[in-house]
Amino acid sequence: MVTVGTVCKRRCWHPIYGLFLGCGALFIIKEIIQLHKTVEEKIIENVARQTFPLSEANGGTVDEEAAKSPGEIQQTRIETLRKVCQVNSLNKDLVISELWKGFFFVDQELKVVYCGVPKVGCTFLKRLFYVLSGKSRSKNPYDISANAAHGLPLETFQTHNDSEIAYFIEHYKKVLFVREPIKRLISGYNDKIRAINPGYWSGLGRRIIKTVRRNYSEISERCGHDVSFQEFLDHRIYEEIGQSKPDMHWDTVYRTCHPCMIKYDFIGKMESFNDDVNLFLHQINARKDIVLHEDYTSKLDNILIEVQNFYDRVNKSAECGLTFEEIVKRYWEVLFHKNLITPPTTLPNIQKTTTKEELTEIMIDLYHRQKATKTLTNKSFDVLKSVSKATIAKLQDFYKYDFEMFGYNKTEI
Numbered sequence: 001m002v003t004v005g006t007v008c009k010r011r012c013w014h015p016i017y018g019l020f021l022g023c024g025a026l027f028i029i030k031e032i033i034q035l036h037k038t039v040e041e042k043i044i045e046n047v048a049r050q051t052f053p054l055s056e057a058n059g060g061t062v063d064e065e066a067a068k069s070p071g072e073i074q075q076t077r078i079e080t081l082r083k084v085c086q087v088n089s090l091n092k093d094l095v096i097s098e099l100w101k102g103f104f105f106v107d108q109e110l111k112v113v114y115c116g117v118p119k120v121g122c123t124f125l126k127r128l129f130y131v132l133s134g135k136s137r138s139k140n141p142y143d144i145s146a147n148a149a150h151g152l153p154l155e156t157f158q159t160h161n162d163s164e165i166a167y168f169i170e171h172y173k174k175v176l177f178v179r180e181p182i183k184r185l186i187s188g189y190n191d192k193i194r195a196i197n198p199g200y201w202s203g204l205g206r207r208i209i210k211t212v213r214r215n216y217s218e219i220s221e222r223c224g225h226d227v228s229f230q231e232f233l234d235h236r237i238y239e240e241i242g243q244s245k246p247d248m249h250w251d252t253v254y255r256t257c258h259p260c261m262i263k264y265d266f267i268g269k270m271e272s273f274n275d276d277v278n279l280f281l282h283q284i285n286a287r288k289d290i291v292l293h294e295d296y297t298s299k300l301d302n303i304l305i306e307v308q309n310f311y312d313r314v315n316k317s318a319e320c321g322l323t324f325e326e327i328v329k330r331y332w333e334v335l336f337h338k339n340l341i342t343p344p345t346t347l348p349n350i351q352k353t354t355t356k357e358e359l360t361e362i363m364i365d366l367y368h369r370q371k372a373t374k375t376l377t378n379k380s381f382d383v384l385k386s387v388s389k390a391t392i393a394k395l396q397d398f399y400k401y402d403f404e405m406f407g408y409n410k411t412e413i
């Protein structure tokens with residue numbers, strides 16, 4: 001049985017993670033985010049602005065909920081949660097440890113507390129709360145780049161004392177967003193490990209290899225670039241059953257957000273993200289001028305960040321022994337996974353000699369041609385085929401409460 005509040009006493013957080021990922025606001029940057037206009041945006045300024053659905057959303061509704069009204073769905077989700085808490089006697093005293101407080105965002109104007117679960121749309125939701133707070137010039141969360149999301153000056157529980165926190169929990173509307181736990185792990189793996197991400201490889205990647213791989217090569221030990229999904233999960237299991245405490249980014253929602261101790265008023269799901277965000281905005285009577293579609297330039301901005309990443313990271317990746325073809329393959333996979341680019345029928349040819357300007361043109365061209373799709377959920381399940389059934393069964397057991405509390409059926413493998 002997990003004792004909330006003591007979970008993070010030991011090693012479970014490498015400070016550098018906060019810079020790359022993490023819904024926890026460990027680094028409070030006071031600067032106002034510059035809403036810059038890139039050169040590329042200016043080039044295409046005259047192109048008609050198009051709208052696309054939220055890129056982190058999978059679209060659609062959760063199957064078993066299809067016939068219900070949005071209000072009924074919320075009611076059912078909350079009842080399910082409370083029932084599971086009660087049946088398993090999980091209603092205990094709330095203690096949120098210091099580090100964990102960074103996952104709780106509070107907006108005193110809106111009177112909202114948001115528990116930001118990593119890998120569950122938090123990059124978007126943090127930008128949304130920032131826009132809602134009126135501190136941004138923009139009405140569209142996507143005008144703030146995804147990379148800037150984690151540096152936004154949002155208030156968290158870390159800057160409040162216990163009596164204030166108790167007040168917020170008692171009086172404010174409390175919201176969290178959840179996701180099928182295994183898909184959350186897939187997303188984490190794709191973003192941090194599968195992606196061209198030498199910064200993450202050298203931290204987490206190397207640690208995973210040293211922990212779970214029996215016979216690793218010198219280059220894998222040095223780079224941590226070639227962790228398989230099976231190994232990523234083996235490491236997750238190791239954390240859970242071993243002495244090492246889980247990395248906060250993959251930890252259960254149960255331990256991150258204390259859903260039995262805090263009476264959440266709203267439970268959103270990644271699987272019905274668009275609908276849930278809209279309903280939530282309606283319920284908190286949010287300003288009506290918020291633009292929830294990802295418009296042409298801001299989505300492109302995120303794609304162009306990936307173009308820059310490619311050039312920043314390609315040489316370091318090559319030093320890890322990856323061939324250029326492997327780097328490009330992984331690069332595309334992750335662009336598709338992030339839903340930034342819809343897989344085209346034939347992939348453009350990226351070569352060593354392709355310049356950044358040429359790659360930018362390729363991306364703008366792909367961007368023009370693509371249509372909004374809902375392939376994300378479906379595609380991401382493919383990686384499960386590479387993993388042993390025993391592993392999935394174990395993880396389903398570790399995330400048992402997350403499955404039950406939030407009404408997820410365990411995936412048939």
Ligand SMILES: *[C@@H]1O[C@H](CO)[C@@H](O)[C@H](O)[C@H]1NC(C)=O
Pocket residue numbers: 161162163164
């Ligand atoms: C908590 O903070 C509030 C606001 O800053 C302050 O008024 C109050 O005295 C503090 N309470 C305790 C117990 O420190």
Ligand SMILES: *[C@@H]1O[C@H](CO)[C@@H](O)[C@H](O)[C@H]1NC(C)=O
Pocket residue numbers: 215216217
């Ligand atoms: C370890 O891997 C190396 C190279 O991949 C191989 O030559 C060696 O036989 C392996 N050793 C064991 C004990 O499997």
Ligand SMILES: *[C@@H]1O[C@H](CO)[C@@H](O)[C@H](O)[C@H]1NC(C)=O
Pocket residue numbers: 311312315
């Ligand atoms: C990567 O390395 C090549 C030569 O190996 C060099 O020409 C190129 O400028 C480097 N790129 C970056 C972005 O450092």
Ligand SMILES: *[C@@H]1O[C@H](CO)[C@@H](O)[C@H](O)[C@H]1NC(C)=O
Pocket residue numbers: 378381
């Ligand atoms: C993916 O989606 C298609 C069409 O919706 C469906 O036929 C197929 O079974 C799905 N595949 C998986 C692995 O869920």
Ligand SMILES: *[C@@H]1O[C@H](CO)[C@@H](O)[C@H](O)[C@H]1NC(C)=O
Pocket residue numbers: 063064409
């Ligand atoms: C989940 O499992 C329950 C019980 O086995 C079943 O009735 C329900 O249809 C399942 N839902 C989905 C979406 O598969």
